[in-house]
Amino acid sequence: MPGVRLLMVTPSAKTRTDLLLGWRLALARLRGRPLILSHLITRSCNASCRTCLWRADVDETSASNLVELTTEEIAWLYREAGATGFPQLVIWGGEPLLRPDLPEVLEAACAAGLSVALITNGWLLPNRWAALRGRVQRLILSLDDVGQAHDRLRSLPGLCARLDQFVTGLKTDPLRPRLLINTVLSRLNRGALRRVAPVAKRWQAGLYFCPMETGVMLGAGFSLSKSHLALPPQELKEAAWLARELQAAGYPLLSSRRYLDLLLRDPDLHTYRCRAPYAILTVKADGSIRDCTRRDVTLAKLGDLREAGASLATLLRQPQYRAMRARANSCTACNNPDILETSWAWQLRPFMLRHALHLGIG
Numbered sequence: 001m002p003g004v005r006l007l008m009v010t011p012s013a014k015t016r017t018d019l020l021l022g023w024r025l026a027l028a029r030l031r032g033r034p035l036i037l038s039h040l041i042t043r044s045c046n047a048s049c050r051t052c053l054w055r056a057d058v059d060e061t062s063a064s065n066l067v068e069l070t071t072e073e074i075a076w077l078y079r080e081a082g083a084t085g086f087p088q089l090v091i092w093g094g095e096p097l098l099r100p101d102l103p104e105v106l107e108a109a110c111a112a113g114l115s116v117a118l119i120t121n122g123w124l125l126p127n128r129w130a131a132l133r134g135r136v137q138r139l140i141l142s143l144d145d146v147g148q149a150h151d152r153l154r155s156l157p158g159l160c161a162r163l164d165q166f167v168t169g170l171k172t173d174p175l176r177p178r179l180l181i182n183t184v185l186s187r188l189n190r191g192a193l194r195r196v197a198p199v200a201k202r203w204q205a206g207l208y209f210c211p212m213e214t215g216v217m218l219g220a221g222f223s224l225s226k227s228h229l230a231l232p233p234q235e236l237k238e239a240a241w242l243a244r245e246l247q248a249a250g251y252p253l254l255s256s257r258r259y260l261d262l263l264l265r266d267p268d269l270h271t272y273r274c275r276a277p278y279a280i281l282t283v284k285a286d287g288s289i290r291d292c293t294r295r296d297v298t299l300a301k302l303g304d305l306r307e308a309g310a311s312l313a314t315l316l317r318q319p320q321y322r323a324m325r326a327r328a329n330s331c332t333a334c335n336n337p338d339i340l341e342t343s344w345a346w347q348l349r350p351f352m353l354r355h356a357l358h359l360g361i362g
């Protein structure tokens with residue numbers, strides 16, 4: 001654990017970063033403020049995954065003609081997030097590397113003191129990494145299978161080999177970010193976990209797997225647009241068993257024991273109390289703040305806050321924000337381990353805090 005190691009050795013830069021992040025997470029939690037700003041920076045994508053719910057042509061929660069935030073507006077958002085005490089920023093999309101201003105917005109995030117995680121399909125990394133390195137603490141690569149099977153899922157021929165070459169080049173980089181792989185399980189990649197785990201080990205990357213999300217909460221109720229692609233419950237149980245076996249065999253699967261146990265007991269994942277809206281604030285590409293319990297309803301608009309001269313912290317006191325949090329009490333629409341594990345962390349469940357410390361927090 002970083003805290004224990006600090007007492008014994010001169011802290012390395014990485015240890016200091018972990019400690020600072022741990023301190024900022026603890027402070028945010030004490031103040032009851034969100035831990036993560038989740039920013040869907042763009043809806044554009046260069047891939048066309050059938051499981052995606054967020055790309056512009058499949059997103060049913062936003063207007064088709066939305067205008068993305070400018071560089072300056074994003075810099076304002078990140079400054080506000082830093083001033084409000086958010087410790088972490090997750091940038092995703094769409095494909096974030098399609099934003100030409102990504103180096104500038106990452107610079108703004110670093111200046112605001114945010115610890116940055118970037119989620120990408122990785123196609124553009126070889127071209128763009130030189131301008132991004134040093135500003136990303138966690139690089140999360142989407143990898144749903146290996147070799148050409150992965151390329152077909154993303155409709156990007158050569159993608160897996162390209163990622164392999166990029167990661168190999170990173171190994172000697174002193175500014176190498178913490179590397180994570182995210183694998184979405186569906187009927188399109190049955191058995192992928194067993195194939196991806198050795199790649200994660202070779203890449204020295206942590207591996208998360210998620211049952212695919214089948215739909216979203218709308219004002220009118222749950223919209224199940226992709227359920228035909230989801231694995232049936234029995235196969236999700238088998239994935240949980242396999243994940244345990246792979247962990248025991250030394251593969252770097254990062255799922256918590258509690259998440260795997262729950263997936264085995266209740267593969268539909270309806271027996272948890274969601275605290276994600278307490279811990280995560282999500283901003284969409286056009287600057288609308290998402291109400292996760294009614295994703296087609298805008299909670300607030302960043303532009304309105306700016307025009308009124310209000311801070312991001314103002315939003316956290318507004319009744320509609322509190323109402324969203326209250327609705328989480330009876331909502332278990334999400335099956336993503338991020339949502340469940342973040343909820344357990346927010347509730348300060350000891351097993352989750354131990355798990356976070358074991359993984360090195362960030």
Ligand code: SF4
Binds near residue numbers: 274275277331332
């Ligand atoms: S499970 Fe949690 S994160 Fe998902 S829609 Fe419900 S309240 Fe929001």
